[in-house]
Amino acid sequence: MNKQAEAFLLEPGLAWADYRRNARARVDEIAEAERLRDGARVGISRKHESAHLHVAGQATYIDDMPELAGTLHAALGLSPAAHGLIKSFAIEKIRALPGVVDVIVAADIPGTNDCGAIVHDDPILADGKVQFLGQPVFAVIATDRDLARRAAAQARHVLEIEPLPAHVTAAEAHAAQSYVLPPMHLVRGDAQAGIARAPHRLEGTIQLGGQEQFYLEGQISYAIPTENDGMHVYCSTQHPSEMQHLVAHALHVHSHHVHVECRRMGGGFGGKESQSGIFACIAAVAARKLDRPVKLRPDRDDDFMITGRRHGFDYRYEVGFDDEGRVLGCDIDMVSNAGFSTDLSGPVMTRALCHFDNAYWMPDVAIHGYSAKTNTQSNTAFRGFGGPQGAFASEVLMDSIARALGKDALEVRRANFYGIGERDVTPYLQRVTDNVIRKLTDELATRGDYEARRVAIDAFNATSPVLKKGMALTPVKFGISFNVKHFNQAGALVHVYADGTMLANHGGTEMGQGLNTKVAQVVAHELGVSFETVRATATDTTKVANTSATAASTGADLNGKAAQDAARQIKERLAAFAAQRHGGEAADVRFANDLVHVNGQQIPFPELTRAAYEDRVQLWSDGFYATPGLHWDRVKLQGRPFFYYAYGAALSEVVIDTLTGEWKLLRADVLHDAGRSLNPAVDIGQVEGAFIQGMGWLTMEELVWHPKTGLLMTHAPSTYKIPTANDCPPVFNVNLFDNENAEDSIHRSKAVGEPPLLLPFSVFLAIRDAVSAAGDHRVDPPLRAPATSEAILDAVDAVLSGVAEKDAS
Incomplete structure (x- = not known):
């Protein structure tokens, strides 16, 4: 030390x-x-580049921008029915309302009436048929936002809709074999044979709810017509290039006519990857028709009613295992609620299938994925993108296997961990060559005093008839890369000005996660200058083209590498110039601490850049990066879809009240693998936030649709509960695991956006452990997620009933 x-x-x-x-x-x-x-600018804890603006209320979001003269405001008229044919629309009644300038319908769209991310099955405005309660049918354009909203709220009075049969739940749609995509099957070996030869067998079902992104800044687009058929769209989006393409298609113009810009978002979490498209398109169509700027910002209720969220999953499983708890065969159906259209349900299901294994080697598996078509909002990306839904099932299975054998769950998990040799190949045939899960888990168990606390919890439960404690330690293995190969690329621009300051622009979007901070650090490190020298600017389709979404935890991986490439080219030019001017070899020139070390001399960086400019040396450059070594067979679901894996583990302790279903997280210990972190402070913040967000999903964020009408009943903060500061545990220990990425990622760091969202599986399973303790661990609790107080009470009742039945028999 x-x-x-x-x-x-x-x-x-x-x-x-x-x-x-x-x-x-x-x-x-x-x-x-x-x-x-020593001159390092990465691996250093630095505050978020906009932190001072956030806390002062000076960070500019789209709705903070001064509106241009003549700006109009849009609001959306929503379908009052879950499924039906539009028989009539009394549009003139809407046009006659105060402040209304125009009403936009599907027929007003000059180009394609579609904003589907992959499959063209997602209309911008409903045309002839509505497919969920809340689907936009028309847009009111008015002089004032409140007047537009009042007019749009009349939708239920002016739309006549002939009802059609509707599926509200994924179970209904699955029973009717109604899917948005053909089923997927990931198979290795013979699962049924493995189950048949196993000495022990379990079968059952699991329910896992969806989750609302609940970004603090809602969806918003501001479209401004420009000359020569141009359209400038300010859009709160994770994917400016896709917005550019969608708006171009809707307006029936080329991509170069559309300029999409996003300085920052007040959160995204996947909800602004594809679903910002409908708002960008409607604002742009209205702006083009009226030749005036149009802003569209739905209120929170309408945002809930229109947009989709994390896919809820239903599971049916059979699993066979030996006396040590090792899985010998598993056959599982995963049914997701896709909603009314395809959106990103295909890649979400693919990632779920590829993450069912989580940290465990399973020799014979059959994993079946069904994306059920329901008459609800089209579900979409959410932090983890199917990975959490896939891994959740395996963690519940490990928990149930341990209880069936009377073993400690951590012991069973360790017995199933990926190892070496044949035990390092995933069901999709990628080798796990960077495995640190056993070492990481053992370190966390030691740090968290797992064994001693387990004894203490058992002692507490033995003398406490009402309050029961539970604990669980769960691991994470999460693959990093986009499912689709061509998305794994990024571009960047770096400008060095004559005074030695620089500006960086890249294709990633800043949604509070610190991407711009990390990219600025990478550029500062490459050129050996102070952090304050580098400024990151708004994501802009006129600067870096054909960008990928800022998603799949690849923001820093891709854009950091692209920015490094651009900065390195400038550094090489400056090094050659310095050697030419001061002697020595270019390869020996060193940039550090705002100085250029050349041939025994120290030249201030600004002095060199000024001289280079005057000598006509190019001081700007573009950069590009494409993730190497990826390949994927979409038909066989085999290949190497991930560049590397990020690992982590969490240990959680809870207490529940068996009479009320109330619960509290008492302590959480987290150890997460961020590789050689670019910014430890930012990464620890991401882990903490992901843990609490994931905990909310699994314990309190319940989505409820009316079983007959299809109305989303939990469509506002008054009815949808997200975690608050009061839900954070009083003891919350978060540390980064000392590790280096085995792959050549940006400075050997690892992604930290999505993987830690899986860590709070430990909270859900700790609650399950506490419920199990109510029956002396004799009955496996049928606890559904989210584990609300009602769900906990239902599970406690089931456990006590099961114990009574066992005693009676």
Whole structure:
């Protein structure tokens, strides 16, 4: 240990746990200071580049922009029926309302009436038929937003719709074999044979609900007509290039006519990857027809009613296992609620199938995926993109296997971990060559005092008839890359100005996750300058073209590499110029701490850039990166879809009240693999946020549709519960695992956006453990997710009834 940290241990007044924790923090601070002195700008904890603007309320979002003279406002008229034929529309009644300038319908769209991300089955405005309650049928354009909303709210009075049969749940659609895509099957070996030869067997069902993204900034687009058929669209979107293409198709113009810009979003979480398209298209169509700027910002209720969310999943499984809990065969059906259209349900299901294994080697498996077509909002991307839904099932199975054998669940998990040799191949035939899950899990179990706390919890439960405690430690293995190969590319521009300052632009979007901060750090590191020297600008389709969505946890991986490529080209030009001017070899020129070290001299960076400019050296460059080594067979569902894996584990302890169903997270210990983190402070913040968001999904964020009308009943903060600061555990220990990416990622870092969302499986399974304790662990709890108080009470009743039945027999 560093001597300064060793001395810190001797400070009085601290408990031993504080000694260890604070010593680690002090060592990290010392190490960072040393790296800064050596010229490093990555691997350093830096505040978010817009943090000072966020806290001061000065960060500009689209609705904060001053509106141009003549700006009109749009609001959407929504279908009052879940499924039906539009028989008539009294449009003149809407046109006659105060402030209304025009009413836009499907026939007003000059080009294609579609905003589907992959399959063209998602109309911008309903035409002839409605397919879910809340589907936009028309857009009111008015002089004032409130007047537009009042007029649009009359939809239920002016639309005559002939009802058609509707499927509200995925189970109904699955029973009717109604799907948005053909079923998918990922098979290795003979699952049924493996189950048949196993000494133990379980079968059952699992229910997992969906989740609303609940971004703080809602969907919004502001479309401004420009000369020569141009359209400038400010859009809160994770995918500006896709918005560009959708708007171009809707307006029946070329992509170069459409300019999409996004400086920042107030959250996205996947909800602004494809589903921002309908808002961009409607605003642009109205702006083109009226030749005036048009802003479309739905209120929170309409946002809920129109947009989709995380896919809920239903599972049916059979699993065979041996006396140690090792899985010998598993056959599982995964049925997702896709909603009325395809959207991104195909790649979401693909990722779910490819993450069912999570951290476990399974020799014989058959994983079947069904994307059920229902008359509800079209579900879409959400942080994790199907990965959490796939891995959730395997974690519940490991928990149930352990209970069936009377073993500790962590023991069963360890017995199934990926290993070496034949035990390192996934069901889709990618080898797990960077496996650190056993080492990481063992380290967390030690840090979290797993064994001692398990004994203490059992002792507590033995003397507590009403309150029951539970604990669970769950691992994560998460593949990083887009399912679709051509999305794994990025571009960037870096400009170095004559005064030595620089501007970076890239194809990623900033939604609060710190992407611009990390890209600026990469550029500063490459050119050896201070953080403040680099400024990141708005994502803009006129600067970097053909960008991929900022999704799949690839934002820093792709755009960081592209920005590094651009900065490196500039550095090479500057190094050649410096060697030519001051002697020595270009290869020996070093850039660090705002100085250029050349042939024994130290030249201030701004002095060199000024001289280079005057000598006509190019001081800007574009950069490009494409992830290497990826291949995927969509038919066989085999290949290498992921560049690498990110790992993690979480240990959670809860207490439940068996009389009320109330529960509380008492403590959470998290250890996450971010590789060689570009910015530890930002990455730890991402892990903390993902943990709480995932916990909300699995415990309290319940979506409810009316079984007959198809109305989403939980369509506002008053009826949809998300976690608050009060739901954070009083003890929350989050650390980054000391590891280096085996692949050549940006500075050997690893993605940290999506993987940690799987960590709160430990919270759900800790609740399940506590419910099980109500019956002395004799009955496997049928606990559904989200584990609301009602769900917990139902599970407790089922456990106690099961114990009574066993005793009676």
